[in-house]
Amino acid sequence: MPYSQIITLEQFIVDQQSLYKDAGGSLSRIFRSLELAAKVVNRDVRKAGLVDILGNHGATNTHGEEQKKLDVIANDVFIAALSKSGEVSIVISEENDEPVFVEGCEEEKYIVAIDPLDGSSNIDVNASIGTIFSIYRRNAANKVASLADCMQKGKHQVAAGYIIYGSSTMLVYTTGLGVNGFTLDDSIQEFCLSHPKIQIPSQGKVFSINEGNYADFPEGVQEYVQYCKAKDKETNRPYGARYIGSLIADFHRNLLKGGIFIYPPTEKTPNGKLRLMYECNPMSFIVEQAGGKSSTGKMRVLDVLPEDLHQRVPLFIGSAEMVDMAVSMLNNAGELVAADAR
Ligand code: P6P
Numbered sequence: 001m002p003y004s005q006i007i008t009l010e011q012f013i014v015d016q017q018s019l020y021k022d023a024g025g026s027l028s029r030i031f032r033s034l035e036l037a038a039k040v041v042n043r044d045v046r047k048a049g050l051v052d053i054l055g056n057h058g059a060t061n062t063h064g065e066e067q068k069k070l071d072v073i074a075n076d077v078f079i080a081a082l083s084k085s086g087e088v089s090i091v092i093s094e095e096n097d098e099p100v101f102v103e104g105c106e107e108e109k110y111i112v113a114i115d116p117l118d119g120s121s122n123i124d125v126n127a128s129i130g131t132i133f134s135i136y137r138r139n140a141a142n143k144v145a146s147l148a149d150c151m152q153k154g155k156h157q158v159a160a161g162y163i164i165y166g167s168s169t170m171l172v173y174t175t176g177l178g179v180n181g182f183t184l185d186d187s188i189q190e191f192c193l194s195h196p197k198i199q200i201p202s203q204g205k206v207f208s209i210n211e212g213n214y215a216d217f218p219e220g221v222q223e224y225v226q227y228c229k230a231k232d233k234e235t236n237r238p239y240g241a242r243y244i245g246s247l248i249a250d251f252h253r254n255l256l257k258g259g260i261f262i263y264p265p266t267e268k269t270p271n272g273k274l275r276l277m278y279e280c281n282p283m284s285f286i287v288e289q290a291g292g293k294s295s296t297g298k299m300r301v302l303d304v305l306p307e308d309l310h311q312r313v314p315l316f317i318g319s320a321e322m323v324d325m326a327v328s329m330l331n332n333a334g335e336l337v338a339a340d341a342r
Contacts, residue, residue, distance in 0.1 A: 003188075006185075006190075006192045006193070007192065007193040008182075008190045008191065008192055008193075009031070009035055009171060009182045009190070009191035009192075009193075010032070010035070010190075012180065012182070012193055013028050013031050013032075014028065016175065016177065019177055020158070020159075020175040020176065020177060026087040026108075026109065026110065027087075027110070027135070027158065027159065027175070029085045029086070029087050030082065030085050030087050030088060030110060030112065030135060030159075031159075031173075032085070033081040033082050033084060033085035033087075034078070034081065034082070034133060034161075034163075034171075035171070035191060036081050037077045037078045037080075037081035037082075037131075038131065038163040038169070038171060038184075038191075039184070039189060040077050040081075041070075041073070041074045041077055041078070041116075041117070041131060041163070041165070042163070042165055042169045042184060044070060044073055044074075044077075045070065045123075045129065045165040046165075048070060048123065049126070052069075054069065054070070054123065054124050055069060055124065056069070057069045057071065057072045059072075061094065061095045062094070062095070062096065062097040062310055063094075063310065067095065067120075070117055070120065070123050070129075071095060071116065071117045071120050071123075072095070074116035074117040074131060075093055075095040075096070075114075075116040075117070077116075078091075078093075078114050078116050078131065078133075079091050079093065079096075079100055079114075082102070082112050082114075083100075083102045083103075083105070086105060086108070087105070087108050087109075087110050088102055088105060088108055088110050088111070088112050089101065089102055089105050089106055089107065089108040089109070089110065089111060089138065089145035089149075090102065090111045090112075090145050090149065090150060091111075091112050091113075091114065092111070092112070092113040092114070092150055092277055092278065092309055093113075093114050093115075093116060093278070094114070094115045094116065094275060094278055094279075094310070095116055097310075099147060099150060099309065101145060105145075106144045106145055107143060107144055107145070108138075108145070109137050109138050109140065110135060110136070110137060110138070110158075111135070111136045111137075111138060111145070111149055111150055112133060112134070112135050112136075113133070113134040113135075113136075113150075113277045113278040113281075113282075114131065114132065114133045114134075114278055115131065115132040115275070115278040115279055116131055117129055117130070117131060118130050118131070118132050118162075118246065118247055118248050118279065119244075119245065119246025119247065119248055119249065121245065122244070122245060122246050122249075127244055127245070127246060127249065128164055128165065128166035128167075128244065128246055128248065128249035128252075129164075129165055129246055129248065129249075130162050130163055130164040130165055130166075130246070130248030130249070130252075131162060131163045132160075132161075132162045132247075132248065132278055132279055132282050132283070133159075133160065133161055133162070133278070133282060134154075134157055134159075134160045134277065134278055134281050134282035134285070135157060135158050135159040135160065136149075136150075136152050136156060136157055136158060137156075137158050147309075150277075150306070150309060151305070151306045151307075152306070153302060153303060153304065153305055153306070154276070154280070154281030154282075154284055154285060154301060154302035154303075154304065155302040155303060157281060157282070157285045157302075158175065158176070159173060159174065159175045159176075160173065160174055160281070160282035160283075160285040160286055161173025161174065161282065161286070162248055162251075162252075162282065162283075162286075164248050164249065164252050166249060166252070168183050168184065169183070169184040170182065170183050170184070170191075170194070170195075170252075171184070171191050172195070172198070172252070172255075172286065173286075174285060174286050174289040174290075176285075176289065177289075178197050178198075178289055178290075179197070179198040179199075179255075179286055179289045179290045180193060180195065180196055180197065180198065181193075181194055181195030181196075181198055182194060182195075183195075195256070198255060198256070198290050199290050199291045200254070200255050200256075200258060200287060200290040200291055200292040200318065200319055200320075201257070201258030201319055202258075202291065202319055202320050202321050203258060203319055203321045203322060204239075204254060204257060204258025204259035204260065204318065204319040204322060205236050205239045205240055205258065205259070206239055206240045206241075206242050206253070206254060206257065206258065206259030206260075207225070207228040207239045207240075207241060207242075207259065207260050207262070207322075208241075208242050208243045208244075208250040208254065208259060208260065208261040208262065209221075209225060209241075209243065209261070209262040209263070209264070210243055210245070210263075211225065211241070211243075213264075213266045213267075213268075215339060216265075216266040216267045216268075216338045216339050217264055217265075217266070217338070217339065218264060218265060218297075218330065218333065218335070218336050218337055218338060218339070219333040219334065219339075220297075220326075220329045220330030220331070220332065220333030220334070220336065221262065221264045221326075221329075221330065223329045223333055224262075224325070224326045224329045224330070227325070227329065228241075229241075239259075242259070247261070247263075247274060247279060247283070251283055251287075251317065251318075254317075254318045254319070255286070255287065255290060255292070255318075258318070258319045258322075259318050259319060259322070260316065260317070260318035260319060260322035260323060260326060261315070261316075261317050261318055262315065262316050262317075262326065263314065263315045264297065264314050264316075264336070264338075265314050265336060265337060265338040266338050267338050267339070269312060270337070270338055271311070271312040271313060271314065272296075272312050272313055272314035272315055273312060274312060274313070274315050275310055275311065275312055276301070276304060276306055276311050276312065276313045277306060277309055277310070277311075279315075280294070280296075280301050280313055280315050280317075281301065281302065281304075283315075283317060284300075284301040284302050284317060285302065287317055287318065288302065291320065292317070292318055292319055292320055292323070293317070293318070293319075293320045293323035293324065294315070294316070294317040294318075294323065295316045295317075295323055295327050296313045296314050296315070296316070297314045297316055297326075297327060297330045297336040298336060301313065301315065301317070314336065316330075
């Protein structure tokens with residue numbers, strides 16, 4: 001494509017600015033900071049095998065998970081970039097127990113929740129990883145930002161997106177006006193519009209779940225897994241099983257091709273493993289904007305009122321008809337609890 005026809009992320013955001021009521025350009029400045037951080041982390045991810053940034057950082061995060069060096073680097077880079085934007089009062093991060101109140105920006109109107117490097121267990125084995133972000137506007141009545149401003153339902157997000165550091169580096173986001181994907185052109189270091197108006201197929205042929213935990217799955221989930229594996233020509237079953245172990249990579253494939261990703265309650269994670277604020281909510285906003293669905297198994301993810309910054313919820317997300325089928329099996333089977341709690 002001749003460069004004259006390329007639409008960069010920067011240009012796209014400016015063009016959309018008036019549409020998503022960002023007249024002052026604040027949200028655009030946040031996106032510019034996210035874009036810069038994404039380029040820096042992309043550079044570090046791409047050279048991870050060459051310099052001493054692989055392996056563990058020797059500390060654990062709020063969830064007792066071993067922090068990889070790249071986790072810490074990505075966290076520092078995104079928090080610094082968002083703070084420097086001058087538009088963000090609070091940053092919530094998977095890597096920080098407490099919210100980061102940005103000095104000098106206590107009255108700014110935006111809050112950003114991030115998973116700085118999702119899929120970090122894949123870093124050392126060169127599988128796709130990524131950054132997930134979720135943006136809220138604060139309640140204008142509160143002059144100074146507080147923790148209470150963070151506890152908003154996912155349906156109140158003003159924007160959400162992710163950067164996937166895969167075979168290419170892509171930034172996919174929504175501001176509630178549909179979903180668009182931008183691929184990083186390394187030669188000019190620009191994210192260029194490559195996947196306009198993404199729509200997820202209503203029915204897919206892929207299911208993503210860690211079947212290693214099958215014995216723990218709630219009855220309805222076991223039933224749905226058996227349904228996916230049963231032979232039935234009319235409904236293109238058995239579906240293909242694809243599980244990368246990186247939410248971003250499994251989600252991105254299903255978003256483009258159709259499919260369902262499930263992280264249900266297990267014995268080790270009775271509320272599921274994925275976090276509401278910076279994994280489930282942003283991915284749910286994106287999938288709904290692309291025509292898909294996202295449920296905890298009991299309710300729409302975007303309707304969950306957060307009780308804790310790092311709370312986990314079960315996640316059934318992807319093609320609308322597949323999520324409907326999975327949730328109907330759960331409801332018919334009764335309580336959504338892991339096998340050990342039955
Ligand atoms: P499991 C990565 O650690 C992550 O948070 C998600 O990206 C991924 O989908 C999930 O955990 C994988 O978890 O228990 O199947 O290894």
